[in-house]
Amino acid sequence: MKYSDKMHEAIENLLLEKQGTSKAEVRVKAMSSDGSIRRFWRVESGAGHRYVAVAPAKDAGEKECAEAVSSWKIGSHLQQVGVSVPEICGFDPRHYLLVYEDLGDVHLQSLIIRLDLNNDQDAVAAREYYRKTIDQLLTLQCDGVRGFCQDWCWDTPRYDRELMLERESGYFLRAFWQGLLKQEVPDGLIDEFGMLAEHVSGIPIDYLLHRDFQSRNVMITNGDARIIDYQGGRFGPLGYDLASLLIDPYVDLPNWFQRELFDYYHLQLSGMSGISKDEFYRQYLLLAIQRNLQIIGAFAFLSNVRGKLFFKDYIEPAVRSLTILVAEQMAVSDTPVCTVLAGVLKKARDILSEQ
Template identity: 45%
Template sequence: MKPGQLVQLAGRLLDLSPRHWHADTVELVPLVPDGSSRRFYRLRGAGQEVIAILPPENDQSGRAEARAFVHIGRHLQLCGAPTPEVLAFDETTGLALCEDLGGQRLHELVRAGGQDAALPFYEQAVRELARMQVRGARGFDPDWCWDTPVYDRRLMLERESGYFLRACCIDFFGLDFDRDRVEAECRNLAEAAAHAPAHFFLHRDFQSRNIMIHRGQVRFIDFQGGRLGPLAYDLASLLIDPYAALDAAMQEHLLAVYLQALEQETDYDREQFRQQYLLLALQRNLQILGAFAFLSRVKQKPFFARFLAPALDSLGGLLAKPGAAGYAGLSHLCQLCRQKLEYL
């Protein structure tokens, strides 16, 4: 789609007069996505500021993802979640228009001002997360999902631990290791993690680059991969996020803030949650490493390579905990990855 066509279509969807909204009067600014193949633009004109999101050309999966963004986004809005307002959608092209939340992400805030400066926003984020997970599950239709409708054992093995072994350990680092032993541990990990109740709303990429700061409030984006899943996964995604590398004390503080907020929404055993948290944090950490290695090597996005070290440090720390004593093979593999990274 050419820029002029995009502006014209956006104007029709927003019901704006062509006299005031056309290619000569509207500023169109391409935005650079992180790991997504979608195309993002900021449109300014006729007193309007919106974000336009287009799937890749001739990509049916991308259009399904766009529909998920719209359905899930509108549902979350109705639930009171701090997500951008979905303004319009064109089924034919997959063009979605949503509220422009500006350009400040939680990631930039913590990198520029440190953890102390970002703490109030992290506290706000985990409180809002607890509400979104519980309230967003009510009336959630799995048919909205473009990928899978629920986070389960199969997804863990294929998209997380399997992703880590293929994309990170084999393709990126070229490691030779005892695959039978490690894959057995991955199956055991997935089996244990799958015991966590999975009937809550799961964002599945809840990290500091997907949290905007707009007018002093946190707002959540990139929720199109949402589905039903366990509570602890999204919290772990935020707390072990390699982009921010929060220290252990802050992670523990935010976990306590989250649990306090969760108690206002539903009954959930704290000790059970903590046990599940470790297992799901391990799963998420494996997914992160697989994704960063793939995006670095295959997609040629060097931005992600710089976060492999903190992600490996996080994984090593989790595997050193008493509750992870049964994953010695994974722990050794993590050490091999860390050693290999030092020579790259």
Template identity: 40%
Template sequence: MFTEEHRQALGRLLAAQGLSPDIPVADRMAGDGSDRQFFRFSVGDLSLLAVLPSPTLPLGMAEARAAHAIGLHFSTHGAAVPRIYGFAEECGLILFEDLGDTKLHDLVLLYGAESPEVDLFYREALAALAHLQTEASQDFQPAWCWDTPRYDRELMLTRESGYFQKALCEDFLGMNNLPRGLIQEFVFLADRALQEPADFILHRDFQSRNLMVHKGKVRIIDFQGARMGPLGYDLASLLIDPYAGLSLDRQQALLGCYLDALASHIPLDRGRFIEGYYYMALQRNLQILGAFAFLSKIRGKQFFRQFIKPAARTLHEHLAAPQGRDFPTLRAVVQQVRNLLEAHDQE
């Protein structure tokens, strides 16, 4: 709810920018997985977005402070993020540049994931990602992070592979007798992922619904969860994104495009990167499935339910690669997941 406290704070932020503090009626906008509150309004010819902290998240104010500090840092380093016009520390309101309504995912739906029009934006997004990951890692302060300061083993085991096990397998599908070897394989996966260099910016949700297309340019939003981490995770987030359903051939072509962009910023061993990318994509795929199951079943956000089967199919295909031989238990569990999802659809 946009309270009188928020209205007063917004008026002060507008006045500090030399804008009229007389605030017109704001339009409430829907979010995706987050329950932060978004309000769009105009001041003269300027369209702005006021974002309020989550009313249910205990660390909602910490998340807002992170979004402000990280957003300013990214802007300083030339990242393709929205301009921040101000922050009201007392209530957590952030005043952003409004980037409109067109997400990359909307263009995928309009033109098709494989269309030339969409391919250009994917390539631009990957160039923007490589810039963000490398250039904005300079002087990045882990103290800004509201969640964890870096992508680490505990996060992988609890909120990615553990998320998959609890939210999807147990809560969503009722798989209560999972094989004992599953946790050992999750530990192996996390330990292998930790071998990847991790001194780069990690957005952690770099997918087509967090990429806006504004005035013909790709812009990055929802960066409040950024921290230090490995390069391949954000790349995987975009390439295996179930919202878009990119073909394997398209994924390979875009991976090459990303590596070309990355090589313009840092020295790069392409073979090593590709080898490690397999495990980053596996971690991300597990996280996606856990998140979609949780959001659809626990949060009641049915929009996400339709993407569970495609994400499970991608995980199955990923485990069919040669590296998948190290995960026989997970492969069996994923096959059971797919069978149960099919059975649910037929009920």
């Protein structure tokens, strides 16, 4: 039996078991998957119910199967504690198949890119969407961490120095600087990345981290913000997911709007944490730099190695964003940690402008 036929049958059987839906009523259609290698299907039943099914690709390895289990367990937990995630219909452990509520096709990104934030009316609409999203993010971070079990994490149980050096700054170095731009590693850059990771390692990791909290992982359904792709959840610091949302190259928010949303987040946070705005901003900048390094590495890898050219257009905005963050960190901190990186980014912008 073909892989697609086998998965269609598994979807039908799961809905029959969980919802009492007959196989004749189920219609299954493949969906695209952005940067993921997982397989997605849109499912409709005769009763008008709509679902999304997701499973590892054919011949997936142990990690991909573990990721599917994490998606089921973390999603069930988040749903239980009141985070607005898709309602889970069922999980088939034989095929690592998860079926959950279909939230539609409207990402936060698709709404924001239609708006002109210099227009007052559009800015009001964008502000409402982002405030709803931030409210859900805080629920995930603060309520989601309660009762969260690190055994559910398929990847690593916490955001730590090793992850930063290997999959953020190291990713930037390998996939973007050396892989895409074909440049030699300048003296001092690796030491600087180590120093950056050391500073970030001092930030408390007492919260739940989504780790890919950007506009394409927030669905707007009936006016509400709903969170998807949470299977990378682990213990981590507060500012990382906020940075993911605000510096997101998919929407390229202007700096003034980012700062307004940062202020809104901290205002809501102030009732839950005693951290001052100035200290939180210093932490935020370090975390935003780490996240931005990861973004650039990922977009370079996906476009240059995987051939997913959709991501290529977002590399230059991401490099510009990182340039701004590095300059800001150097301006507000007594211990600037990215002086070599600043030169690397200047050269990267020159190379990209010539391509």
